Amino acid sequence: MSYARKSFLFWLLLSPLLIVILLPYAVMLSTALKPATEVFTFPPRWLPETIDLSNFTIIWTKIDFGRALLNSLYVSVGATILTLLLAIPAAYAMARYTLPARGALRLFLLLTQMISPVVLIIGIFRMMSAQGLINDHRSLILAYSGFSVAFAVWMLQSYFETIPREIEEAAHIDGASWFASLRHIFLPLAMPAIGVTAIFTFIAAWTDFILAFTLLRTPDKLTATMKLFYLVSGTYHVDWNEVMAATLVTTVPIAAIFILLQKQIVGGLALGAVK
């Protein structure tokens, strides 16, 4: 079988799945570009008769979507920074020192990274309200970090182990202090792993539903995900053209990150899932 025929056959085999995956994106784009009058016509049409970009401006003024995006950005970046600050030293300790109970520690990390907040949500809500942190972004940052840090330590330490000790030891011999060799030798080498871990933590926070749904109360605090959810669930009438424009704005940056860093992210995912 020639290369061209083989390629055609494989694309044909994949096409049902590809169509189902791409359908929502096509719907998103098609609806986001339509004026409201064209959205609610029967039967619905794929191509807008007039392309209307006003949906993308309306979402900033009418539903204050900019604030929601900023809230999402704030909690996701906050959670990423906190997670890395905690996980980098922990992973370094696991990779470089012979610890007693190391096996138990690894088992603990492996187990807790799989626990999701959903089954504990009542307890988490009560804990945060006892701390006075309901409707406070700090509760989300703490919770996101709490549920991400085990995975982050796990991923970082398996990468740190591949950085040879000899490089640091050589720096010691040349008179560098422990901290200096850590900062100038080790951390630059560990940057790729830290970057991928940061992306994972960020995406996990950015895409969260249940914690933001439970811990946030007022419209001004809502994340982008929550804002969109309340737009489509609460009221009887939904302005789908605006919702789709907002969904597009929320999705595109994450999709762009994924496309740019596909190789590293997939590598990290495989590592996290299998090793």
Place this chain on the structure above:
Amino acid sequence: MSRPHLLLPFAMLLPSLALVIWIMGYPVTDLMRMSVHAVNRFGQAGNFVGALNFSKLFADPLFWASFRRTVIWTVCVTSGTILISIPVALVLSQDFAGRSVARLIVLLPWAVSATMTGIVWRWTLNGQFGMLNALLLQFGLTDQPIEFLATGEVAFPVAILIGILAAVPLTVIIFLGAFSSLPGDVFDAARIDGAGPLNTFRYMTLPLIRPFVNIAIVLNVIYAFNSFAIIWILTQGGPANSTDILVTYLYKVAFQYGKMAEASAMSLMMFAFLLVFCILYARFAMRERAL
């Protein structure tokens, strides 16, 4: 190693461990306490009631209906995902024109959240103005628009299909790893000895990727069991609880019906179930790492 030497690594580990133990330990302890006490609407624990909250829960027909649906949901999503992902990963691990683009499209939904997927599908499935109905009408597959989310009988299977779609990317990634780990020379030898592609897959590929299948099953069970967002966005468990699974019903019992004690009992049992699968996952993953 001497004691002062261990002080530093433990100091480095402590903050991470403390955060994990706090964020999971406090809720678990609190749930345990509430599950055996009477709890009023404001969440204050009263008298010790033993197993009463559990027996109340077991007498609740909606709990059992959600339980049954959770089993269907988890089994269908897990098996559907794996049955789709193995052939897709097999194709994506071959060399063909445009493979990187195909890979990208298949894996992309992982980065776009279940929430976004749910919201867009809710609109795509809209009974009157939705695009899916437009397509079906256009190709003459139906002469009347279908109300996909109006009844549980239709909405639940639709939700299962969307659940599968959301789980495919990660599972494909697992199997891509599996196929790339296969020893090429053994397969060359088999081909020279005249083994056909079907026999090769049945007797060589499948046994070799068995550990990855185990991991994929356990991971998907965990994800499916926990998937709150897709059902909540599509139907909120409705109409009339007809699409509730345990996680969505739990949320309602706790925060809408205000029965905190029963919800705690339910939550604890779900946590225990999840823990069993997490232990299974840890065992499989550890074994894989040892290889």
